Amino acid sequence: xxxxxxxxxxxTIASVVFIALVGTAYTVFAENMIVQALLSAIAVFQxxxxxxxxxxxxxxxxxxxLFLYSPCDxxxxxxxxxxxxxxxQEKRIQVSIFMSPLxxxxxxxxxxxxxxxxKYHPGKFLVAWHPKSSTDNERTTVVVENKxxxxxxxxxxxxxxxxxxxxxxxxxxxxxxxSEMGFIKFGSRVDIFLPIGTKILVDLEEKVTGNxxxxxxxxxx
Numbered sequence: 510x511x512x513x514x515x516x517x518x519x520x521t522i523a524s525v526v527f528i529a530l531v532g533t534a535y536t537v538f539a540e541n542m543i544v545q546a547l548l549s550a551i552a553v554f555q556x557x558x559x560x561x562x563x564x565x566x567x568x569x570x571x572x573x574x575l576f577l578y579s580p581c582d583x584x585x586x587x588x589x590x591x592x593x594x595x596x597x598q599e600k601r602i603q604v605s606i607f608m609s610p611l612x613x614x615x616x617x618x619x620x621x622x623x624x625x626x627x628k629y630h631p632g633k634f635l636v637a638w639h640p641k642s643s644t645d646n647e648r649t650t651v652v653v654e655n656k657x658x659x660x661x662x663x664x665x666x667x668x669x670x671x672x673x674x675x676x677x678x679x680x681x682x683x684x685x686x687x688s689e690m691g692f693i694k695f696g697s698r699v700d701i702f703l704p705i706g707t708k709i710l711v712d713l714e715e716k717v718t719g720n721x722x723x724x725x726x727x728x729x730x
Contacts (some may be wrong), residue, residue, distance in 0.1 A: 580606070
């Protein structure tokens with residue numbers, strides 16, 4: 510299993526905890542098999558959870574100008590028209606994907622283009638499905654425009670458990686469809702804001718896979 514670079518510190522800590530728990534089990538509680546088994550189980554469980562969270566599956570993607578692909582794993586929790594007030598100042602179609610702690614937490618660029626805007630916002634840590642999490646929580650905003658002038662806004666949103674958002678976007682850089690945009694540690698959400706009239710290809714409550722599930726059709730000029 511390949512592990513993501515963002516997990517190095519967490520995996521190191523989990524490994525130290527594993528060694529400490531197992532060492533304690535077989536030294537301090539050498540005569541108590543029940544406590545040994547319990548501490549060993551806890552040690553294995555916490556290490557497996559951390560390794561699973563920071564897994565990095567092969568999601569290589571052949572670029573496709575026909576579709577906008579899901580930027581993350583998770584479940585579609587919002588599809589609605591709303592006013593996007595940070596960048597566009599106009600109505601957009603919002604598609605939100607909630608990532609549980611069990612999902613892969615890498616975020617990918619859903620289209621190829623130029624990063625037109627990037628901003629980090631410090632904030633609260635409301636649960637990711639809370640209506641105000643999109644505007645009140647710690648988050649990043651990234652706007653990407655492709656060669657046809659089709660522009661989307663992506664917003665990484667921290668949740669109640671997520672305490673760190675990593676975003677690799679830089680204004681003015683060219684990004685490839687399917688390349689890594691960032692990583693959110695522990696339960697979170699990604700919002701996508703699309704032009705009104707964009708054909709959406711997913712439904713509410715649908716489970717999606719990053720770099721695999723088409724979210725919308727792209728206009729071809």
